Amino acid sequence: MRSNKLGWILLAPTLLILFFFGVLPFVYVVFVSFHQWNPFAASPEMIFNGADNFRRIVFDSAFLNSLGVTVAFVLFAVISEVIIGYMLAQAFMREFPGKAFFRTIHTLPLIMAPIIVGSVWKLMTTPSIGIIPHYLDKWFGISMNIGTSAPAAFFTIVVMDIWHWTPLVTLTLIAALVSLPRDPFEQAQIDGANKRQIFWHITLPMIAPALIATVFIRLMDALRTVDEVWMLTGGGPGSSTRFLGVHIFKEVFPKTNYGYGSTISVIVLYLTIVVCWLLYVSMLAPRNNRKG
Amino acid sequence: MNYALKVGVSALALSIASTAAYADDAFWKKAAEPYQDVTLHGVTESTPPSNYIREVLAPQFEELTGIRVDIETTSWDQMYDKAIKDMEVGTGIYDMVFIEQDIVYSYLSRNFLTDTTKLLADNPSLKAPTYSEDNFTTFADYFRGENGDLYGVPMEAFIKIYLYRTDLFNDPEIKEAFKAETGRELKPAKTHEEYGEIARFFTKWGKDHDMDLWGTTAQAHTGHPASFYEYFESIAPTYGVYNWGIDADNNYAATVEHGGKMNSPEAKKALKWWLSMRDIAPPESNASTWTEVGTTFGAGRVAQGLVYGENAGWIAADESKSLVVGKVGVALPPLEDGILEEVENGKGYIGYYDGGAFGIPSPSKNKEAAMLFLQYIGQDEVQPDWAVAAPRVTNKATYDDPKVQEMNKELGGYYDLLRDKGYLFAGAPAYPFHAQVREAVSPILYEILTGDLDPDTGLDQMAAKAEAELTDLGYRK
Secondary structure, X not given: OHHHHHHHHHHHHHHHHHHHHHHHHHHHHHHHOOEEOOOOOOOOXXXXXXXXXXXXXXXXXXXXXXXXXXHHHHHHHHHHHHHHHHHHHHHHOOOOOOHXXXXXXXXXXXXXXXXXXXXXXXXXXXXXXOHXXXXXXXXXXXXXXXXXXXXXHHHHHHHHXXXXXXXXXXXXXXHHHHOOOOHHHHHHHHOOOOHHHHHHHHHHHHHHHHHHHHHHHHHHHHHXXXXXXXXXXXXXXXXXXXXXXXXXXXXXXXOOOHHHHHHHHHHHHHHHHHHHHHHHHHHHHHHHHHHO | OHHHHHXXXXXHHHHHHHHHHHHHHHHHHHXXXXXXXXEEEEEEEOOHHHHHHHHHHHHHHHHHHOOEEXXXXXXXXXXXXXXXXXXXXXXXXXXXXXXXXXXHXXXXXXXXXXXXXXXXXXXXXXXXXXXXXXXXXXXXXXXXXXXXXXXXXXXXXXXXXXXXXHHHHOOHHHXXXXXXXXXXXXXXXXXXXXXXXXXXXXXXXXXXXXXXXXXXXXXXXXXXXXXXXXXXXXXXXXXXXXXXXOEOOOOOEOOHHHOOOOOOHHHHHHHHXXXXXXXXXXXHHHHOOHHHHHHHHHOOOEOEEEEEHHHHHHHHHOOOOOOOOOOEEEEOOOEOOOHHHHHHOOOOOOEEEEEXXXXXXXXXXXXXXXXXHHHHHHOHHHHHHHHHHOOOOOEHHHHHOHHHHHHHHHOOOHHHHHHHHHHHEEOOOOOOOHHHHHHXXXXXXXXXXXXXXXXXXXXXXXXXXXXXXXXXXXXXX
């Protein structure tokens, strides 16, 4: 009993902080999401409107467009990061000249704040003054203008995200690979397993927990991407890179549409939980069942 | 005798000046006595005038009064985010907020701001002898409430002007080529047709001579409100479409069908003309806000353009940033026939009169100390150096100061234009729903800019969207 009490006392500050800065704001957002509230409307007060905001969201083409481009972005970015991250992790497991230097350089983007990453990429991609459009034009005759071309803007953001976050995947997978026991691999080689078989039947299952944790982290981060996109394209051209985070920002801050903006936030949170749960079930549950 | 007389007069003048200065200093020190423990917190957009407040005026005020002043300069979006949250929730974090002219009506409608006229009337001991509302230009009227009282002390005011390169416009070879091609003299345009002709000529000239030179600027970002502002506040008015084409006296109608002008033939003509200019502007124009337009001009990449006055200063005079120092002239924007007469007769405006004021949020806990600071920055005495550092004029007397006159020459007569023709320009319409309608219709404008929508259909959609948003907000019945 005494140790329990001490435990609660030690936990209390954390729980209080979590309650005031995590739970309470969340409950408030859910509360606001059932209201019509724009402080600059003719009636600036909060008006309860039941599930109207949730009904509206289903038919809101701007929201659905944002959802679509966000899903596309998440798929392209996260899958690419996992594949490239794994390949780099495998490369770093071997010895080669300049490995330490390259690993340091490769990790540098991680320490940069997203808003800085957005600024740097904006400088590099601004039509006619950016280094990327300049050399694309000079070497390949490709005209790149992220101000007019939706695909160019979208894939620039994907590449920027891969550049920024692949090192995180690499580092977590290196940690996972380093901790693997050597015996199963040696036994598999003695049994005549080829590299593909070793990867699918030994490496992948053994690093799956680390891989899934990494995918969860990247998935959640990618779904709420705002800063880099805001800096690089502002959601444009048109609405082609208006990801959910940018859409919520524009709805809540410039439009001060607090009620509807809160509804979108709640829905996005719900979708994130569902996607992560589906991923968890599809990747870990079969493995757990096999154990059983 | 003569020498003695001169010395005597000089000594007398010096002693009078010293006494006056001492008296002023004495006022600030005495008035600030009750607020020695106060630290004033202000938030503003990071612009040259605001940076001058943070770097020069705030330290001067601190030294004079002992009241500490912490001015936070940040991005436009962040500034509004922080200020509105603070005032909405009533936390009182900020004692001073930047009120851009276009947001003041929203703030007033929510009683976010302190009535500075009343504050001084209720506290006569706070009134600085060197501060008077009469000193301000008419731009201050944008910050008056319905009762005529002032809710913000003007700190920046400028017009969006037609800036052109005098070195190019006066180049004999270019003048000759222009005349040979168009049959007329090369001089700043007065009409859209002339402007377009000049723009096309210079874009072609740049291409033919392998120069990084284009004929016009275009603030045509495809994902930023800057493009909304360029079209609605700088281009559409020159075609006779005012107040974004929304008729506030007619149930906030925006569509032609209901009596508005947002999708009128004039609006469509204006948009098509602007798009045609965008098409021959430098490639970065699709990613350009007001800042990048200034940068493009300062880099010598364009022959002419519509540029915010706040950028005209460094473009014309700052050699560390601009490649066209001493090579710029200013003029009124190009207009459709009959618009100038219409505006001079009191209907509409020909361009954007931008600027802002510093106001005291209602939840501030240090209103009196903040009022002292606002009076300090509103005095005639601090204006000339401020106007030289950042081209903005808010006080009538500033125009006549020798330093400002000198600067006026460097700016190609910008201050003269501001003083003499400023009345032709206007700030944003008095809408409390400014950002809300802007954000509702901007995505459609972006689609027009990317070519996904044709201008006619796009403007029809924008007008309908504006009405829908106004209905949602409860303004349109």
